[in-house]
Amino acid sequence: MWFVTLATLHDHFKNKYNNYRTIHLSGFKILIAHFSSYIDILFYKKNNINTAVVGFDEDVFLSSGHALRRGFPETGERAIREKSPLTSVCEVTECLLLSAAPAVSPGLLRELGVSCVVNAASELPDTPLPQDRQVAYFKVGVEDRPNVDLLSHMDFVADMIEEVRCADGKTLVHCVAGVSRSATLCLAYLMKHERMPLRKAFSYLRSRRPSIRPNSGFFSQLIEFERRLFGAATVSMVHNQAAGNLIPDVYEAEYQNMLWYQQHYKHKFGRH
Incomplete structure (x- = not known):
């Protein structure tokens, strides 16, 4: 394990x-x-x-x-x-699963019938695979930072997931927490092969796994990917005063929640 x-x-x-x-x-x-x-x-x-x-x-x-x-x-x-999604696996579609690293084990991959694994975290070792069955493996060695290029990997990973689907297989994508890098790649697949606009894809994926939250840099790249696919974008990067920088507009409500929480409970906070 x-x-x-x-x-x-x-x-x-x-x-x-x-x-x-x-x-x-x-x-x-x-x-x-x-x-x-x-x-x-x-x-x-x-x-x-x-x-x-x-x-x-x-x-x-x-x-x-x-x-x-x-x-x-x-x-x-x-x-x-x-x-906690730390040990849970989210079924994005019948052919695509999303999880955090601690959820992945050879037994789980075998049980779920996974035939391809995408590891989207440079700091993790190679994913442990079952020894009694053939499982394709691909590592996208990127860090979870806004200035990291994930856009150049989106087409390849999305097409690989689709190829596995066409062969009646199933792909599991993970990073460390199943929140930013792996979620970004799943969103790219939903846009390219399920033909979902980014806003719809994000809403759908968050309904399946509420913890997803690609960093703002990855979201900017997803917006660019959407423009390449559909000729227009459904999500915009906007300046948010609470954040002090640009965020995707789908995150604006979360910042309002943060401000409310800080205003109501800041007396309970202390510096670590």
Whole structure:
């Protein structure tokens, strides 16, 4: 079984974000690294046990946080665990699956009938594959940073997923958290071969996996990819005052949620 340790996850996100805050609620020590209202990684500690949860959205955090504040820590902890996409696999279409790295194991690939795996994270080792069946493997060695080129890989990966589909196969795409890089490649496939405009593809994929959140640089590249495919774009990059930079307009509501949350709960935050 392939697993990612708490220390590995902490180091990975510590290198990406400086905006760490700590909340103390009902005996829980919760460390959050977040970007807008989307929480990239959450560590919580109770009874000297560390737990890491990767890639979930504001709604999940608020629901679990409210449970903690009401004095039912077990309810909050269960909500975090059950709704975390860290160990779940999302069926995007009958031929396409999306997941985080810790969810992937040879047994799972065998059980799901996966015939092709795309690893979209440069910092991960090669994905462990079943030894008793042939599984195609391709690695897109990119980092999850806005200035990284993922556009040049979109056509190839989308076409490969479609070729696997035409051969009655199934492709699983993953990165570290199944949130940004792998989601971007799945969106490219939905646009090119399912003929979904980007806005519709994003809405559809988020309905299947609510934690997806391609970084703003990848979204700009998806917009360019959409223009190449359809001659026009359905998503725009807009300047957001709360973010202090350009974001895709489909994220604007999330920033409003972030501002509301900070205004209502900032007294509970302290610097880590």
